[in-house]
Amino acid sequence: MADFTQDDLRDLMSKWLEPERMPKRFRIVTDTTDFYRVDYDDVAIFEGRPYLIRNVEKEGRFGIDEQPKFWVKRAIDLITGETKIIKLVFWERFTAKVGGISFECFRSPKKEARILDLVKGHPNFMQGFSVEDSVGNLIRIIDYIKGKTLSDLVFSIKKPHEEYFHDDLPSLLKSYTEIIDAVRFLHNHGEKHGDIRRDHILKDTKTGEYKWIDFDFNYYHGENKFGYDLFGLGNILIFLVGGGDVTIQGLADKPDILDSINGNDTNIVFHNRVANLKKVYPYIPDELNYILLHFSNGAAVFYESTDELFSDMEKAINKIC
Known part of the structure; x- marks a missing residue:
């Protein structure tokens, strides 16, 4: 030393x-x-x-x-x-509930260190390595990424929704399928991201690539090891298709639409957000809205794997691109 x-x-x-x-x-x-x-x-x-x-x-x-x-x-x-x-090293844990399913979440430096080794050289993940300090704390050294979060990029698009839908969403959805594929890479290696959110995706200014960051959260899972990750991917998709969060409160000035929304149409995680966006924007193709409904309170079945979500996304993109 x-x-x-x-x-x-x-x-x-x-x-x-x-x-x-x-x-x-x-x-x-x-x-x-x-x-x-x-x-x-x-x-x-x-x-x-x-x-x-x-x-x-x-x-x-x-x-x-x-x-x-x-x-x-x-x-x-x-x-x-x-x-x-x-x-x-920061120890934290909390319980998250999604559709009546509880997930016990906790920070795991070892998991993040393990994934950093796994994704070395992968263009859709932050890069770095782990070291120990003098008393054995596991430190992660991450390459700095200059760029904006996915949420900031969407919020920066100041257009009416229909214009956004036709001009901007197709390319965003193509990028979305790339980041699904990156999560699929983790899942195929038995790993979870653990904290999938739109602000955990950065678009690298230098390369133009979207990169996942912050994968130190882990969670205890029930029947579906990857369920919590999949719900996170669904929330991001609803946000992208809506061009932001479409909330019950935000529809107060559109009583005809608001009256048509019921509890089954809302997001399974955030109950004040609309998941059945075709009721708000009727030009959304059925194939795309079909995917959104998997993440609604009215969903009869959920996605079991990133393979299923990826396959449906490819079909939906063909309808709008």
Whole structure:
């Protein structure tokens, strides 16, 4: 393991920082158990490699202001100057309910480390590797992806829905099938993403590829090991087809449509969102709406695999492309 003195680290910093940004003093951190104490201008050293800690990463979700993720730091690799995302160990668990089915969810650094090895070189996943700190905490070092989330991209399209549907949705759905295929890759190797959400898909500005991020959540499953992932994919599809979330509240000024909506037409996860979007936008082809109905409260059957969802998506895309 390489040993660095303060002077060694200052020399390395000087390669990547302007003189006015050089810290006057800094701590060297090797034990990250208390991730709150790993702070700006600290130098974290993992298995002989130094990283200068900069910002705490933030995450916005469903219109909520960005929340700091204190266990996730942005850093500079002092050997290469590259920006890295450093994910420290944070234990969290919660119970999610979907259609009367409970999923016990929990963070698993080991799972994310395992998947990072599995997806190395795959264009639709974030890239990185895992290391241990001085006391054995499993740290994940992730390549920084410059880009926008899928949700931000959709929200940036300011068009009436029918225009969006014909001009923009076809290409978005083609990209959606690619990210289904990426999840299918995980499932075929016995792994789950675990936290499938539209803000966990980034479009890489450099390559134009959509990439899955943040797969450290795991969940205990019942009969269908991949059920929770599939519900997440369904929520993303409903969001894409609607050009955003179509809510019961948002239909208040369209009483004819609102009166036609019943409980079976709503999203099985988010009961104020409409899943049966053909009642709102009648030009949606039956083949596409058929898929949406699998994720509604009125669904008689659910998708059992990404293979089934992928196959139906290919048929639906042929109707609108």
